[in-house]
Amino acid sequence: MLGQDSGSASGNVTGDSTVERGGLDMKLQTGLAFDQATMLADISDTGKRRLQSMSLLFADTISTERDRQGQPGLLQAISYDQNQVVLSQAVKHTVEMLRKLQEMNAKWPAHYPSTRQPQTPPTAGGDSRPGLVRNQLTTTGTNPGSLHPLSKPKQLKRAVTSSNQEGESSKRSKQTTAPEPCLITPQIAQEFFILKLDLKLGALSQTELVHSLEKSSIASLLDDKISQSVRHLLALIERIEDTSSKVLITGDLNAGKSTFCNALLRRKVLPEDQQPCTNIFCEVLDVRENGGLEEVHAVHREATYNRNNESTYDAYTLHNLEQIVGDSMRYTQAKVYLKDIRTPGQSLLNNDTVDISIIDAPGLNKDSLRTTAIFSRQEESDIVVFVLRAENHFTLSAKEFIQNAAHEKAYIFMVVNRFDNIRDQDRCQRAILDQVQALSPHTFEESAELVHFVSSNAVPITLPNATSSSGGDRYPSNDDDDPKDEGKGKATERAKLQDFQTLEESLRRFVLEKRARSKLAPAKTYVLKVLSDINALATVNRDVSQSELDRVTRELADLEPVCEESKKVRAQVVYDIDLIIEETVRSIYAFTRSELNLTVSHIAEEDLRVPYPGIFGLSDYATSIKAAMLSRVSEAVTRSEQYARGRTVQAVNSIASLGLLHLGNEYTTLTFREDIMFKRRRDMLARQVDANLGFWDFFATDLLVQNQEKIAGTSIAVSVLTLLGGRMIGGLGWVDGVLGTIKIIGSRNTRALILPSLLVTTVGAATYVLHQVPNFLPRCMSAKISASLVQLDLVHTNCERISAEVRKVLQFPTDNLRMGLQLSIDKFATKREAMRKAKGESEVAWKYFANLVVESRDSITSVGDVNLERGS
Numbered sequence: 026m027l028g029q030d031s032g033s034a035s036g037n038v039t040g041d042s043t044v045e046r047g048g049l050d051m052k053l054q055t056g057l058a059f060d061q062a063t064m065l066a067d068i069s070d071t072g073k074r075r076l077q078s079m080s081l082l083f084a085d086t087i088s089t090e091r092d093r094q095g096q097p098g099l100l101q102a103i104s105y106d107q108n109q110v111v112l113s114q115a116v117k118h119t120v121e122m123l124r125k126l127q128e129m130n131a132k133w134p135a136h137y138p139s140t141r142q143p144q145t146p147p148t149a150g151g152d153s154r155p156g157l158v159r160n161q162l163t164t165t166g167t168n169p170g171s172l173h174p175l176s177k178p179k180q181l182k183r184a185v186t187s188s189n190q191e192g193e194s195s196k197r198s199k200q201t202t203a204p205e206p207c208l209i210t211p212q213i214a215q216e217f218f219i220l221k222l223d224l225k226l227g228a229l230s231q232t233e234l235v236h237s238l239e240k241s242s243i244a245s246l247l248d249d250k251i252s253q254s255v256r257h258l259l260a261l262i263e264r265i266e267d268t269s270s271k272v273l274i275t276g277d278l279n280a281g282k283s284t285f286c287n288a289l290l291r292r293k294v295l296p297e298d299q300q301p302c303t304n305i306f307c308e309v310l311d312v313r314e315n316g317g318l319e320e321v322h323a324v325h326r327e328a329t330y331n332r333n334n335e336s337t338y339d340a341y342t343l344h345n346l347e348q349i350v351g352d353s354m355r356y357t358q359a360k361v362y363l364k365d366i367r368t369p370g371q372s373l374l375n376n377d378t379v380d381i382s383i384i385d386a387p388g389l390n391k392d393s394l395r396t397t398a399i400f401s402r403q404e405e406s407d408i409v410v411f412v413l414r415a416e417n418h419f420t421l422s423a424k425e426f427i428q429n430a431a432h433e434k435a436y437i438f439m440v441v442n443r444f445d446n447i448r449d450q451d452r453c454q455r456a457i458l459d460q461v462q463a464l465s466p467h468t469f470e471e472s473a474e475l476v477h478f479v480s481s482n483a484v485p486i487t488l489p490n491a492t493s494s495s496g497g498d499r500y501p502s503n504d505d506d507d508p509k510d511e512g513k514g515k516a517t518e519r520a521k522l523q524d525f526q527t528l529e530e531s532l533r534r535f536v537l538e539k540r541a542r543s544k545l546a547p548a549k550t551y552v553l554k555v556l557s558d559i560n561a562l563a564t565v566n567r568d569v570s571q572s573e574l575d576r577v578t579r580e581l582a583d584l585e586p587v588c589e590e591s592k593k594v595r596a597q598v599v600y601d602i603d604l605i606i607e608e609t610v611r612s613i614y615a616f617t618r619s620e621l622n623l624t625v626s627h628i629a630e631e632d633l634r635v636p637y638p639g640i641f642g643l644s645d646y647a648t649s650i651k652a653a654m655l656s657r658v659s660e661a662v663t664r665s666e667q668y669a670r671g672r673t674v675q676a677v678n679s680i681a682s683l684g685l686l687h688l689g690n691e692y693t694t695l696t697f698r699e700d701i702m703f704k705r706r707r708d709m710l711a712r713q714v715d716a717n718l719g720f721w722d723f724f725a726t727d728l729l730v731q732n733q734e735k736i737a738g739t740s741i742a743v744s745v746l747t748l749l750g751g752r753m754i755g756g757l758g759w760v761d762g763v764l765g766t767i768k769i770i771g772s773r774n775t776r777a778l779i780l781p782s783l784l785v786t787t788v789g790a791a792t793y794v795l796h797q798v799p800n801f802l803p804r805c806m807s808a809k810i811s812a813s814l815v816q817l818d819l820v821h822t823n824c825e826r827i828s829a830e831v832r833k834v835l836q837f838p839t840d841n842l843r844m845g846l847q848l849s850i851d852k853f854a855t856k857r858e859a860m861r862k863a864k865g866e867s868e869v870a871w872k873y874f875a876n877l878v879v880e881s882r883d884s885i886t887s888v889g890d891v892n893l894e895r896g897s
């Protein structure tokens with residue numbers, strides 16, 4: 026590098042201090058706000074050591090510097106180096122802060138300051154709506170470092186994060202804490218510099234738009250802004266640590282930028298034309314950076330320039346530059362290695378202090394693509410020299426460019442060119458200075474040094490192939506002092522040249538001597554603005570997260586007992602339902618048992634209204650009696666079922682009342698149809714009873730036997746009847762049966778003796794029995810049926826059947842209510858979980874932003890204390 030080649034003080038100073046920086050890096054990487062005092066102490070030691078080593082190693086150089094500038098030059102270099110280290114570390118620290126902010130923004134979308142007009146005017150006392158709230162911090166004067174916390178905003182609400190609060194906010198909390206927008210004066214939005222979101226939509230202002238955006242959109246926009254800023258800060262670090270300086274010559278189309286560059290170099294190197302001709306960036310570097318060979322390296326599109334890799338560029342002679350600057354299809358930029366023919370004391374390029382490169386940019390308003398490229402080139406440059414046509418003043422594109430550059434470059438060197446074309450020069454000066462004042466106040470304050478009105482074409486320059494000032498002059502030299510030629514024109518030319526030389530001296534001071542200002546001030550300005558933005562964001566978000574934390578804590582405190590209560594309610598309701606069911610079933614069971622028992626036990630005594638058909642219709646008679654009896658039993662069953670229906674309806678209603686009481690609108694009422702209960706066919710009963718009754722079950726022989734004492738021969742008749750069996754039923758076959766019996770009984774004599782009396786008795790008895798059938802048959806049958814029903818366990822079976830069905834039916838509303846209660850408990854539990862999570866996140870966010878407020882404020886103070894004037 027030039028600095029090293031020439032052994033300049035500043036080049037070595039910087040190299041030495043870089044070694045010392047390791048220890049400082051370690052301190053800063055701890056994430057603590059850096060301690061500038063300690064750091065400066067370190068650097069001071071470095072400076073002292075370097076001063077000693079420089080005195081020994083570069084005594085010649087120092088004495089040369091001292092001769093030229095005196096001891097202050099060396100001190101300036103040391104001071105510059107100190108400032109450079111502090112700023113470099115501050116930039117790195119700011120990058121860390123931004124990266125952490127980005128991470129936090131991904132987890133907890135940061136609230137972006139926004140404004141909204143109050144919808145209703147505040148009432149005398151009760152309305153808690155805050156109206157426009159003053160920002161938490163403000164900048165005073167022009168120093169972004171002097172930030173003063175103001176009163177805490179009232180009821181800040183994290184409006185942008187409110188969309189997911191639905192699930193976690195109880196109804197009660199909704200009633201008590203209506204969402205409040207975050208209202209901040211539009212001033213805060215204006216105070217945002219770097220992280221300001223670029224929102225343009227119709228008539229809405231940026232701040233109004235922010236309010237209407239989704240939190241995710243804001244988070245993503247902010248994320249982009251942070252990334253941009255990080256990229257810029259990283260470029261700044263490179264620039265700060267780079268010992269060379271890049272001077273960007275830019276301005277409107279055809280303003281005379283190339284003419285100005287040539288005038289600075291005193292050589293016609295860059296093509297000048299009345300029509301726009303520079304389409305690519307031309308970076309003019311000292312020839313020593315190319316091994317002393319004057320050459321043009323035209324860098325290929327898509328290639329990253331590497332002087333040692335010829336595939337990245339095409340090499341040309343200086344004469345070819347005219348074609349190259351117009352060939353933007355093949356090349357993006359040209360590196361022009363040039364031997365400056367002027368002495369180090371005059372030259373900007375060939376100076377003994379810093380490596381300088383001068384970049385001639387295409388005109389700003391050529392096209393949007395090139396304009397964008399110039400904007401980003403500006404960010405890579407240390408110094409901006411803005412050339413404007415005196416005739417045009419500041420155009421719109423010029424204003425936009427300067428406003429953008431002002432993000433980091435408080436001072437811009439301004440060249441008002443083609444001043445010779447202006448007739449009323451005073452008016453022109455006043456008008457342009459007014460514009461400068463509005464666009465770049467710092468530049469305006471030092472306009473005598475930084476704003477120059479010149480005519481670049483008045484500077485004598487040599488032809489491109491000239492390598493010394495001795496040959497090739499294209500313009501008359503001002504060395505001609507012949508008094509005869511002193512005319513008005515000559516005087517004017519000399520005045521123009523004088524103006525240009527004044528400009529040159531100022532520019533040299535700005536670039537070389539006030540290097541701290543030209544090179545480090547942009548870094549300081551930019552970092553302060555970023556830190557100010559971070560501080561503003563952190564303050565807003567600290568308060569928003571605090572407010573959210575308070576709200577969630579409050580709501581959680583309200584919700585916790587509700588959760589516990591809901592569990593208790595469920596247990597109580599389940600108990601109550603069990604009681605209802607048990608009581609209902611018990612009552613139904615008791616009713617059914619009593620009803621059936623009563624029916625079965627009295628059935629024989631009832632008048633069944635079945636007419637006795639006579640002895641020959643005995644079978645049908647028995648069937649009818651049985652049917653009538655079973656019908657009575659069936660009716661009793663039906664009555665029991667009816668009772669059960671009624672009780673079940675009551676129970677269902679009681680369960681529904683519990684549901685409505687405890688779940689309100691969330692309870693789903695089921696439609697209960699009691700008419701479809703007990704639909705299973707009950708004629709099974711008749712079939713079962715049939716299966717259990719045989720023929721003799723129609724006759725109550727025990728009843729007949731009870732009457733035998735009253736009627737002689739009844740027992741014999743019954744015995745005979747028994748023997749006769751079923752033959753007598755249904756016809757006269759019983760007479761044959763009697764005769765058959767006599768045959769069986771005994772010997773002929775015996776038979777002769779007893780036969781008549783037996784026959785008479787038997788016939789009499791049989792007649793009696795048959796006569797008595799209508800009297801005892803119903804009782805006999807009821808007893809049998811009753812016994813059969815007992816055997817079938819009819820009462821118990823029906824009690825069980827009816828109760829079981831009732832239980833089954835009641836299970837539906839029970840399950841429904843249990844499910845509803847469980848859902849309610851789950852909902853509360855989910856809400857509580859969400860709130861606990863939100864509380865945890867808010868706590869983390871609050872701690873983070875509270876720390877960030879302090880951290881960024883400390884950094885602002887540290888960077889603000891960097892005194893660049895010491896290094897100027």
Ligand SMILES: Nc1nc2c(ncn2[C@@H]2O[C@H](COP(=O)(O)OP(=O)(O)OP(=O)(O)O)[C@@H](O)[C@H]2O)c(=O)[nH]1
Binds near residue numbers: 297
């Ligand atoms: N009268 C007058 N003309 C000038 C002056 N400086 C430059 N010009 C003329 O203005 C025209 C444009 O000059 P350039 O140097 O090519 O302008 P430029 O800004 O580099 O042009 P582009 O890079 O193409 O935008 C040329 O004809 C110059 O001769 C000046 O101070 N006075």
